[in-house]
Amino acid sequence: MRAPRRAEEAKAGGFAEEERSRIATVADVLIPAWGNLPSASTAGVVGSLLEKALRARPDLAESFARSVANLPETPTSETVQDLIERDYESYLTILTLLLGAYYMSDAVKGALGYSGQEALRIDVGALPAYYEEGLLEEVSKRGPIYRQAPADTI
Amino acid sequence: MSRPDVLIIGAGASGAVAAKRLAEGGFDVVCLEQGQRTDPGAYRGAYPDWELTGLKQWNWDPNVRQADADYPVEVSESDIDPLMFNGVGGSTVQFAAQWPRLAPSDFHVRSLDGVADDWPLTYEELQPYYERSDVDFGVSGMGGDPAYPPGAEPPLPPLPVPDVANEIARAHNRLGWHWWPGYNAIASRSYRGRRPCVQRGTCAWGCGEGAKGSTDQTHWPDAERLGVKLATGARVYEITVNGRGLATGAAYVDHEGVHRHQEASVVMLAANGIGTPRLLLLSSSAHFPDGLANRSGLVGKRLMMHPFGTVIGLFDRRWASWQGHWGQSLQSMQFYETGPSADFVRGAKWGLQPTGGPLGVAMGFGGDPVWGEELQERVSKSLGHSIMWGIIGEDLPDESNAVTLDSELVDSDGVRAPRIHYRVSGNSTRLLEFHAERASESLIEAGAYETIVTPQVRGTGWHLLGTARMGDDPESSVVDRWGRAHDVGNLFVIDGSLFVTSGGVNPTATISALALRATEHLISRRKGQATP
Secondary structure (H helix, E strand, C coil), X not given: CCCCHHHHHHCHHHCCHHHHHHHHHHHHHHCCCECCECCCCCXXXXXXXXXXXXXXXXXXXXXXXXXXXXXXXXXXHHHHHHHHHHCHHHHHHHHHHHHHHHCCCHHXXXXXXXXXXXXXXXXXXXXXXXXXXXXXXXXXXXXXXXXXXXXXXX | CCCCCEEEECCCHHHHHHHHHHHHCCCCEEEECCCECCCHHHCCCCCCCHHHHHCCCCCCCHHHHCCCCCCCCEEEEECCCECCCCECCHHHHCCCCECCCCCHHHHEHHHHHCCCCECCCCHHHHHHHHHHHHHHHCCECCCCCCCCCCCCCCCXXXXXXXXXXXXXXXXXXXXXXXXXXXXXXXCCCCECCECXXXXXXXXXXXXXXXXXXXXXXXXXXXXXXXXXXXXXXXXXXXXXXXXXXXXXXXXEECCCCCEEEEECCEEEECCHHHHXXXXXHHCCCCCCCCCCCCCCCCCCECCECCCEEEEEEECCCCCCCCCECCCCCEEECCCCCCCCCXXXXXXXXXXXXXXXXXXXXXXXXXXXXXXXXXXXXXHHHHCCCEEEEEEEECCCCCCCCEEEEEEEEEXXXXXXXXXXXXXXXXXXXXXXXXXXXXXXXXXXXXXXXXXXXXXXXXXXXXXXXXXXXXXCCCCCCCECCCCXXXXXXXXXXXXXXXXXXXXXXXXXXXXXXXXXXXXXXXXXXXHHCCCC
């Protein structure tokens, strides 16, 4: 039988509620709301997105958990500055996973206008503008730009 | 396996070219490759986690990736991190597939500019092999480029370019500067069973479409069909020799950790500019106490890795800056030759590239990652609004830039790891600064409101060159003009180690052409070939 949804969420990423709160706080310091971009917690980073990021990067799971555990209960900008100076690897681990999770959010991608890496079909009938406008001919008219070797070296 | 005619060590660009051509010539060939085959379905380019996995599982740096097939490289005394992929296809699995050739002057650097050394061959000698390699790899591009002598058209038309590239082309015409549609070993049309490029922009993390000319797609299927035996998970640690100083084969550890020996009449080293000197140095013996084929003392020396810089242009206009081929849409050779008033010699090629997805932008390609509002501002300004000139500067050879064997570090089989000593020269630094300024002018002229310059990027040692240079004089070169070791008559080096100078372009077109040339020479001289 499936567990109730709230209990499932509480276990997201294997983190206890207190840790999730700490992650959400540091995530919002690192990735605040800006313009039409949501903050990390509003984008739902601390949940299934973080799980996805951790599945993609299992090598970071242990160091992420340790780094988060070493943060104060309510991380601030000063906390991040201190982490950068004191333990840059932990800072990079936290930032990488949270950003990786953030940019997998549909809401964030929508706000950025980022559609992801799509497969596009090349239009074989389309001629590039540089060709249609004769831009290449101008390059050709300027003549060769390569240097030949001195004759006695060949 | 019984004794084949030829043993090739390494299944990357040069190994694949040689294997296929030898098999076509009726040779019995075995190839030992320390890595595995990669299923194109394993690449992550089509998935949302492609950038996250690109920082680890598909990282270009073996010290970061740490896959089973990788060996560690000691880099604490190197300004640039060497990059490679170990597996069938070698580094072509993750290369950008930019396919420019060396220019004619690159073969005569000493004669023209008074530095480094001339090659023992000319552009004209190599041109037919370039043209045949273009066909084998399925190169897209356009002939008539005034940066090169006339020759055959590439087999496929150029790949599409974003509209901003047309703006840059117009800008260069206003400036009177060279530009040309980029040469790429990426299929712009269906080609020999390969599908055309889908412009996903993730070429350097593996091409799931099979459009990119990695040799697991372009050469190995034919080579194996013709009978080449390709053994994967086979890590060579010694080239063995007999009392006459001829190579007898190679000792290797198989994928189950069993030590084996593969005999051969001829051995070809195709293990890249770090792996090849590592193996030669590991193969010291009573006959060759300083390493195999090292009478000149130059094995491992003159390492060149092409210091690389970038200039990103930010534009008000919006387009899908993360799509396209990576790859180059345009290239410029405007400042490729030594300038009359420059405070450096030689030059660089520029390649116009997309700028990647949001995580890459946030983490700062070659720069520092940022956070907070600065992060949000950076990504909003760049994603969908930017394009990049990648600048590859000529890297002059210096004997103090070298691959040696580390005294402590070993790989997972206990084999001594390579140690890199490499310092970026003052010439390279001045060259890249000059080019970054010119590339900024290019982008501003095209309408960029701002440029972001990273003159040198540490993690960009894609091109591993020069560590077993060719030449006519055995005292000042490791191999002859055909890649045959001066000291060991049945040992050939066919990878980027051969390079006398680096040029200022991506080297795989030249590596492939040289490998084809060396292989055909071996075939033509098969009757006189010394064997153990």
